[in-house]
Amino acid sequence: MDKFPPEPGPGLADCCQVHCRIPGPDESAFGRPPVAGGSVPDGATEKERGFTMDSREIDASGLVHRELNDRLMEAMLSGADRLVVRNVYGQRYIGTRLYQPGQSKKLEIEVFGTPGSDLGAFMSGHHIRVHGNVQDGVGNTMDDGEIVVEGRAGDVLGMSMRGGKIFIRDEAGYRTALHMKEYLDKKPVLVIGDSAQDFMGEYMAGGIVIVLALKKKAHRANFIGTGMHGGVIYLRGQVEKSQLGREVEIFELDDQDREILDRHVGEFLQRFPELKVSREEVLKENFVKLMPLSKRPYGKLYAY
Amino acid sequence: MKSFLSPEFQVIRDMGRCDQCRGCERQCSFGTHGYIEALDVMTSDDSKCSGCQRCVIFCPKNALVIRPTQSSYRPNAVWSREKLDDLKKQAETGGVILTGCGSDKPMRIYWDHLLLNASQVTNPSIDPLREPMELRTFLGQKPDAISLGEDGVDITTEVGPNICLESPILFSAMSYGAISYNAFKSLAMAACNFGTFFNSGEGGLPKDLREEFGRCAVVQVASGRYGIDAEYLNCAAAVEIKVGQGAKPGIGGHLPAEKVSHLVAETRMIPEGTDAISPAPHHDIYSIEDLSMLINALKEATNYQKPISVKIAAVHNFAAIASGIVRAGADIIAIDGLRGGTGAAPKTIRDNVGIPIELAIASVDQRLRDEGIRNRCSLVAAGGIRCSADVIKAIALGADATYIGTAALVAMGCTLCQKCYTGKCNWGICTQDPRLAGRVNPHIASRRLANLLRAWSMEIKEMLGGMGINAIESLRGNRDHLRGVGLYEWELDVLGVKGAGE
Numbered sequence: 001m002d003k004f005p006p007e008p009g010p011g012l013a014d015c016c017q018v019h020c021r022i023p024g025p026d027e028s029a030f031g032r033p034p035v036a037g038g039s040v041p042d043g044a045t046e047k048e049r050g051f052t053m054d055s056r057e058i059d060a061s062g063l064v065h066r067e068l069n070d071r072l073m074e075a076m077l078s079g080a081d082r083l084v085v086r087n088v089y090g091q092r093y094i095g096t097r098l099y100q101p102g103q104s105k106k107l108e109i110e111v112f113g114t115p116g117s118d119l120g121a122f123m124s125g126h127h128i129r130v131h132g133n134v135q136d137g138v139g140n141t142m143d144d145g146e147i148v149v150e151g152r153a154g155d156v157l158g159m160s161m162r163g164g165k166i167f168i169r170d171e172a173g174y175r176t177a178l179h180m181k182e183y184l185d186k187k188p189v190l191v192i193g194d195s196a197q198d199f200m201g202e203y204m205a206g207g208i209v210i211v212l213a214l215k216k217k218a219h220r221a222n223f224i225g226t227g228m229h230g231g232v233i234y235l236r237g238q239v240e241k242s243q244l245g246r247e248v249e250i251f252e253l254d255d256q257d258r259e260i261l262d263r264h265v266g267e268f269l270q271r272f273p274e275l276k277v278s279r280e281e282v283l284k285e286n287f288v289k290l291m292p293l294s295k296r297p298y299g300k301l302y303a304y
Numbered sequence: 305m306k307s308f309l310s311p312e313f314q315v316i317r318d319m320g321r322c323d324q325c326r327g328c329e330r331q332c333s334f335g336t337h338g339y340i341e342a343l344d345v346m347t348s349d350d351s352k353c354s355g356c357q358r359c360v361i362f363c364p365k366n367a368l369v370i371r372p373t374q375s376s377y378r379p380n381a382v383w384s385r386e387k388l389d390d391l392k393k394q395a396e397t398g399g400v401i402l403t404g405c406g407s408d409k410p411m412r413i414y415w416d417h418l419l420l421n422a423s424q425v426t427n428p429s430i431d432p433l434r435e436p437m438e439l440r441t442f443l444g445q446k447p448d449a450i451s452l453g454e455d456g457v458d459i460t461t462e463v464g465p466n467i468c469l470e471s472p473i474l475f476s477a478m479s480y481g482a483i484s485y486n487a488f489k490s491l492a493m494a495a496c497n498f499g500t501f502f503n504s505g506e507g508g509l510p511k512d513l514r515e516e517f518g519r520c521a522v523v524q525v526a527s528g529r530y531g532i533d534a535e536y537l538n539c540a541a542a543v544e545i546k547v548g549q550g551a552k553p554g555i556g557g558h559l560p561a562e563k564v565s566h567l568v569a570e571t572r573m574i575p576e577g578t579d580a581i582s583p584a585p586h587h588d589i590y591s592i593e594d595l596s597m598l599i600n601a602l603k604e605a606t607n608y609q610k611p612i613s614v615k616i617a618a619v620h621n622f623a624a625i626a627s628g629i630v631r632a633g634a635d636i637i638a639i640d641g642l643r644g645g646t647g648a649a650p651k652t653i654r655d656n657v658g659i660p661i662e663l664a665i666a667s668v669d670q671r672l673r674d675e676g677i678r679n680r681c682s683l684v685a686a687g688g689i690r691c692s693a694d695v696i697k698a699i700a701l702g703a704d705a706t707y708i709g710t711a712a713l714v715a716m717g718c719t720l721c722q723k724c725y726t727g728k729c730n731w732g733i734c735t736q737d738p739r740l741a742g743r744v745n746p747h748i749a750s751r752r753l754a755n756l757l758r759a760w761s762m763e764i765k766e767m768l769g770g771m772g773i774n775a776i777e778s779l780r781g782n783r784d785h786l787r788g789v790g791l792y793e794w795e796l797d798v799l800g801v802k803g804a805g806e
Binding site: 065066069073092093096097099101117118121122123124136137140141143156159160162175178179181182183184186202203205206227229230295296297298299300301302303304 | 393394396397398399400401402525528529530532533534535537538539558560561569570572573574575577578579581583587588597600601602604605607608650725726
């Protein structure tokens with residue numbers, strides 16, 4: 001007796017006739033050359049590099065989330081390297097399904113429009129760039145990969161994120177980086193260009209959050225780091241003690257912190273050249289570092 | 305501060321039998337037993353004894369008796385010994401009283417007030433030893449109707465993913481971290497060998513177990529989101545969103561740093577030696593709509609190949625909540641009752657929050673039937689299933705299958721001493737101390753577990769046959785086969801059964 005659910009029905013192979021067309025090789029939107037290659041002259045064509053990038057375009061108009069994600073999955077399984085998804089109007093879970101046991105290829109996905117909640121939820125290693133704003137739950141329990149948003153993000157951004165990077169150009173909503181966690185060198189990184197709302201870093205157990213406040217410089221969030229017991233938050237500009245949760249404290253930056261900021265702020269600015277600020281300009285401003293007072297905020301709660 | 309607590313247990317050593325082998329001293333992680341070399345004599349400190357009986361069973365000379373202490377406060381029906389001791393403990397520590405295992409309070413156990421039917425004269429009973437008897441159970445969404453192809457044989461209806469159990473019993477969620485690696489692996493091995501499923505709990509699935517045992521795992525996504533990656537979700541047979549637990553509805557869990565060992569940290573993907581804090585709610589679920597979003601996210605993450613279960617604690621008005629969960633798209637609902645077990649919970653929550661599983665399962669089954677959506681999901685009853693009769697009564701009340709946790713632990717050696725939260729389990733089950741965990745041999749423990757499943761299955765077949773039923777499916781929600789004794793009318797109403805003799 002077969003104990004396991006049957007394979008999914010037909011439909012996985014015969015897609016991409018209508019919605020996916022194969023455009024010519026296109027420049028990468030991720031500020032880095034495509035994978036593979038090696039030491040080849042800068043002007044080398046795709047052919048000279050020894051491979052061509054399989055780049056496809058998907059029109060999301062009229063598709064519900066499952067249909068759109070079917071298309072993405074089919075494209076991945078049929079060997080695409082790069083997807084351009086146009087006319088996205090609130091379809092959820094983009095990037096969530098793109099996992100195939102034993103396959104490690106990672107896609108570059110460009111999204112035009114406004115993706116729905118849970119963009120990149122549970123995602124394993126793909127790179128998504130959104131030309132627009134995003135909704136709630138971006139990077140929910142994300143495992144690895146990168147999400148770049150040319151706009152603002154909704155609530156619970158990066159909730160329980162375990163790895164990978166998220167770059168938000170503008171603002172983020174409430175409860176950003178809620179219960180983000182880390183293990184050894186698997187540290188999630190979240191950089192927000194502007195500011196975030198209350199309860200940022202709540203229950204945070206690991207990872208790095210950097211909030212640059214490029215436009216306002218003053219942080220409006222309250223209860224920052226409530227229940228935090230791991231990881232670190234860097235805030236550019238000033239923050240009052242009254243805005244912090246009880247479990248966090250302000251610390252001075254050391255050389256290691258400067259190095260971390262230098263690296264991740266650099267990556268952030270590289271992804272958003274339209275901001276037209278230099279790394280030096282951003283980094284010369286004062287930063288505060290928030291860390292938990294204790295790794296065990298609730299260690300004395302119980303009678304043993 | 306001098307502790308005013310009086311010892312709960314009394315260690316009685318037969319000095320004539322004891323040959324000072326110090327075995328009891330080695331067995332007890334709580335430090336109850338000691339040895340004075342100068343006098344060559346064993347000593348014991350009653351105040352440290354948890355009453356787990358490990359030393360008694362392993363004493364080669366049968367020299368030990370551990371029993372509840374005979375010294376007592378002045379008997380008082382209002383201020384029981386437990387109440388007094390808890391008060392003292394809190395006065396001494398200022399902390400929340402922790403406990404382990406399910407509630408031990410004498411709340412009415414409805415299983416014991418329900419009686420099964422048997423065939424006499426008008427309907428022949430069936431002998432399961434000679435005739436086929438079907439216990440196989442499928443959990444998952446069932447279609448509203450079946451359509452057949454032109455040949456009238458092939459089913460053309462698209463059926464969602466289901467998991468197949470050889471017997472309607474699964475191992476309940478017990479996370480690696482709460483229980484030892486060996487105990488966890490024993491459950492996995494037994495489930496795979498027998499043809500049922502174990503539940504990973506919320507602590508992740510160790511990487512070395514995924515390939516071999518993933519196929520019989522139900523993996524959990526709980527509010528802590530520990531150890532979740534695409535491989536974890538996809539290697540399993542089903543994914544369960546843990547919203548609540550019968551022993552502690554409405555609150556999260558704190559796995560103390562002492563239990564976050566190197567391997568537990570790696571499995572949960574959190575730093576070694578930090579508290580693993582599971583928030584009380586999922587912060588992305590504040591409504592049925594949000595739950596629907598997470599269910600769909602998990603369906604996406606598993607390519608629509610796995611049933612998605614939602615586990616909730618049985619609380620007030622939860623039949624309406626369950627209806628919402630079905631409409632949110634869950635394929636399975638697991639309901640954990642008041643008596644459900646735990647590795648650690650505040651005692652006041654464990655003993656005072658929730659409702660008994662018998663009433664819960666009956667009311668939710670009725671509610672879903674009334675709404676015409678019972679087929680859209682399977683129901684798994686959990687929390688205080690002690691024997692095969694409880695299983696069969698749960699199914700007659702409307703469950704598809706049952707989760708067993710405490711019963712499985714007892715099969716591995718647990719004696720319900722309720723000290724799970726100390727991490728010092730002498731039986732090697734609820735501990736991360738390698739010396740203690742080594743006391744569970746997965747090959748032996750998994751055989752004990754498989755034996756239990758086999759024995760219960762045989763008993764279920766006997767009872768089914770006696771009722772003249774040859775497939776467990778025919779019993780589901782078939783409350784005509786139950787009668788209540790010693791129950792009030794409202795209880796019979798909620799259970800949907802007649803009184804005995806009616």
